[in-house]
Amino acid sequence: MRLRAIFFDLDETLLDTSGCRPPAVEASFRVAARAYPWLEFEAWRRASEEVKAEMHDLWLNSPNSGAELLREGSYRILKKLGIDDRELAAQASQAYYQTWVSHLKLFSEVPEVLAALRGQYRLGIISNGPSDLQRYKLKLFDLEREFDPIVISGEIGVAKPDQKIFRYALERAGVSPEEALYVGDSPVYDIVGAKGAGMMMAWVNRAKTPLENLDPGPDYTMNDLRELLEIESRKAQK
Numbered sequence: 001m002r003l004r005a006i007f008f009d010l011d012e013t014l015l016d017t018s019g020c021r022p023p024a025v026e027a028s029f030r031v032a033a034r035a036y037p038w039l040e041f042e043a044w045r046r047a048s049e050e051v052k053a054e055m056h057d058l059w060l061n062s063p064n065s066g067a068e069l070l071r072e073g074s075y076r077i078l079k080k081l082g083i084d085d086r087e088l089a090a091q092a093s094q095a096y097y098q099t100w101v102s103h104l105k106l107f108s109e110v111p112e113v114l115a116a117l118r119g120q121y122r123l124g125i126i127s128n129g130p131s132d133l134q135r136y137k138l139k140l141f142d143l144e145r146e147f148d149p150i151v152i153s154g155e156i157g158v159a160k161p162d163q164k165i166f167r168y169a170l171e172r173a174g175v176s177p178e179e180a181l182y183v184g185d186s187p188v189y190d191i192v193g194a195k196g197a198g199m200m201m202a203w204v205n206r207a208k209t210p211l212e213n214l215d216p217g218p219d220y221t222m223n224d225l226r227e228l229l230e231i232e233s234r235k236a237q238k
């Protein structure tokens with residue numbers, strides 16, 4: 001069957017967030033340490049990791065905005081360090097987010113790949129995260145006009161790997177699962193989700209990590225998105 005639509009994951013597929021967190025944690029610490037000079041960075045960093053793990057599920061499809069979740073996160077970090085201060089949490093989370101975003105990068109091949117695919121295929125986004133943050137990231141790199149539909153878990157209350165979010169996106173694009181390819185980096189959210197929904201799946205494995213036992217696994221494994229430009233010839237070989 002002819003491929004008609006390509007859907008993308010956002011974080012770590014189109015956007016490189018790998019350099020964002022360490023400087024952001026440091027920036028939020030500096031704000032907190034101005035108010036409480038006895039705070040130690042290592043304790044702050046550790047508390048940040050704990051809070052990140054605690055709040056993991058909330059980030060997937062919470063109706064709360066990302067701004068609210070970040071404020072709550074900073075509040076919990078402060079709380080772990082014996083400080084109950086919502087005002088400071090708001091300031092620390094703002095510093096965190098501004099710094100985080102300033103280190104966000106588009107993977108270098110993305111503009112050329114999208115330019116080549118545009119017009120040939122319907123292009124869409126299926127992303128887990130809060131609406132405000134995911135939309136802001138798309139705007140930052142002028143990506144909103146590239147994709148239709150843009151489906152974000154925080155907006156519909158269902159997150160990957162639930163098949164419902166994939167089916168919703170397919171319906172919005174007016175294509176069947178067999179006519180659609182999903183491109184993503186996460187074995188759990190992207191491969192399991194897209195294959196469960198009956199789509200073709202291209203796994204972007206930039207770090208060249210071995211894939212654990214997944215059945216079904218991805219249809220294609222790629223080192224970067226440029227390999228999408230050969231997708232029709234690779235499809236024909238299968």
Ligand SMILES: [Mg+2]
Binds near residue numbers: 012
């Ligand atoms: Mg991802």
